[in-house]
Amino acid sequence: xxxxxxxxxxxxxxxxxxxxxxxxxxxxxxxxxxxxxxxxxxxxxxxxxxxxxxxxxxxxxxxxxxxxxxxxxxxxxxxxxxxxxxxxxxxxxxxxxxxxxxxxxxxxxxxxxxxxxxxxxxxxxxxxxxxxxxxxxxxxxxxxxxxxxxxxxxxxxxxxxxxxxxxxxxxxxxxxxxxxxxxxxxxxxxxxxxxxxxxxxxxxxxxxxxxxxxxxxxxxxxxxxxxxxxxxxxxxxxxxxxxxxxxxxxxxxxxxxxxxxxxxxxxxxxxxxxxxxxxxxxxxxxxxxxxxxxxxxxxxxxxxxxxxxxxxxxxxxxxxxxxxxxxxxxxxxxxxxxxxxxxxxxxxxxxx
Ligand code: SF4
Numbered sequence: 001x002x003x004x005x006x007x008x009x010x011x012x013x014x015x016x017x018x019x020x021x022x023x024x025x026x027x028x029x030x031x032x033x034x035x036x037x038x039x040x041x042x043x044x045x046x047x048x049x050x051x052x053x054x055x056x057x058x059x060x061x062x063x064x065x066x067x068x069x070x071x072x073x074x075x076x077x078x079x080x081x082x083x084x085x086x087x088x089x090x091x092x093x094x095x096x097x098x099x100x101x102x103x104x105x106x107x108x109x110x111x112x113x114x115x116x117x118x119x120x121x122x123x124x125x126x127x128x129x130x131x132x133x134x135x136x137x138x139x140x141x142x143x144x145x146x147x148x149x150x151x152x153x154x155x156x157x158x159x160x161x162x163x164x165x166x167x168x169x170x171x172x173x174x175x176x177x178x179x180x181x182x183x184x185x186x187x188x189x190x191x192x193x194x195x196x197x198x199x200x201x202x203x204x205x206x207x208x209x210x211x212x213x214x215x216x217x218x219x220x221x222x223x224x225x226x227x228x229x230x231x232x233x234x235x236x237x238x239x240x241x242x243x244x245x246x247x248x249x250x251x252x253x254x255x256x257x258x259x260x261x262x263x264x265x266x267x268x269x270x271x272x273x274x275x276x277x278x279x280x281x282x283x284x285x286x287x288x289x290x291x292x293x294x295x296x297x298x299x300x301x302x303x304x305x306x307x308x309x310x311x312x313x314x315x316x317x318x319x320x321x322x323x324x325x326x327x328x329x330x331x332x333x334x335x336x337x338x339x340x341x342x343x344x345x346x347x348x349x350x351x352x
Contacts, residue, residue, distance in 0.1 A: 202275035284321035
C-alpha cells in the first residue's frame with residue numbers, strides 16, 4: 001500500500017505552485033512543448049489539436065520531439081487534426097501523410113521531430129480515436145469534458161478498462177487524459193475543474209525524491225541481472241511502477257491539492273520543468289558511470305558552483321536522486337541519497 005507524507009507534499013506543492021503562478025525562477029510558460037506549435041484559432045479545432053497532441057505523450061514519449069513532429073504535420077496537413085477528415089482515411093493513407101511530415105523535418109535536419117519510436121501504435125490510435133470522436137463525441141474533444149464536476153467524472157466516460165464502454169478512447173489512461181484536461185482548461189476551452197497531477201516520470205521523480213510518496217512493501221533492492229545498464233545501480237532501492245500505483249497516487253493528489261489551494265495546471269508544468277531542467281543536471285541522476293551505494297560517486301565535471309540544487313526552491317525537502325534511464329528503459333524507479341551541498345542559496349532565490 002502506498003502512503004503519503006502530506007506535510008512535505010504541502011510544503012513542496014505550495015512552493016512550486018506559487019512560483020509557477022508568478023512565472024518566477026526557471027518557470028516560463030513558453031518553455032512547455034505544447035506551446036511550441038501555433039494552434040488553430042477556432043475553439044473546436046483547437047481542442048481537437050490538443051487531443052491529438054496529448055495522444056503522442058503516451059509511455060516514455062519525448063514530448064518536445066513529438067510536438068515538433070506534430071507541428072510539421074499541422075503545417076502540411078492541418079486536416080489531420082480534424083476527426084471527420086481523419087476517419088475517412090485508411091491506415092495506409094494516414095501512414096503516407098505521417099511519413100511526409102517526418103520527411104520534411106529530416107530534409108531540414110531536424111533530428112528532434114519524430115514519433116518513430118512508437119510509429120505503429122500512434123498511427124493506429126490516431127485513426128481509431130478520430131473515429132471514436134466522430135461517433136460518440138460530436139467530432140469535438142471538448143464534449144468528453146462537458147458538464148463534469150471533476151476529472152474522474154470525465155475519465156469514466158472514456159476509460160477503456162470499463163466494461164461495455166463503447167465511447168472509450170484507446171490508449172489514453174489517467175496520465176494522458178489528465179494532461180489533456182489541464183491543457184483545455186489552460187486555453188479556456190473548457191471550464192476549470194479539479195484534476196489530479198498527471199503522473200509522468202518527472203512528477204514521480206520529485207514526489208519520491210522528496211519522500212512525498214512512500215511505496216512501502218513495493219520497494220525492493222535492485223537486482224540488475226543481465227541488464228548491463230543497471231549494473232551500476234545494483235542494490236539501490238527500487239520500485240517497478242505499475243498503473244495501479246500511479247492511479248493510487250493520482251486519486252490521492254486531486255483532493256489533496258484542492259485542499260491546500262494549489263492546482264494541477266500549476267503543478268504539472270512546474271514539476272515537469274524542474275525535473276527536465278535542473279534535476280537532470282545532477283550527476284547522481286545519471287545512471288551511467290556512477291556507482292551504487294557500495295561504491296563512490298564519480299562527480300565528473302561537478303563543482304559546488306555548478307550544483308543545480310543550490311538554486312532549487314524545494315532543495316530542503318529533496319533527499320534522493322532519481323535517474324531517468326532505469327525508468328524509461330525498464331520501468332524502474334531507482335533512487336540513491338542526494339549529496340547535500342550546504343552552500344548558501346544563489347542571489348535572488350532566497351526565501352523560496
Ligand atoms: S534539489 Fe535538486 S534533485 Fe531535488 S528537486 Fe531540486 S533540483 Fe531536483
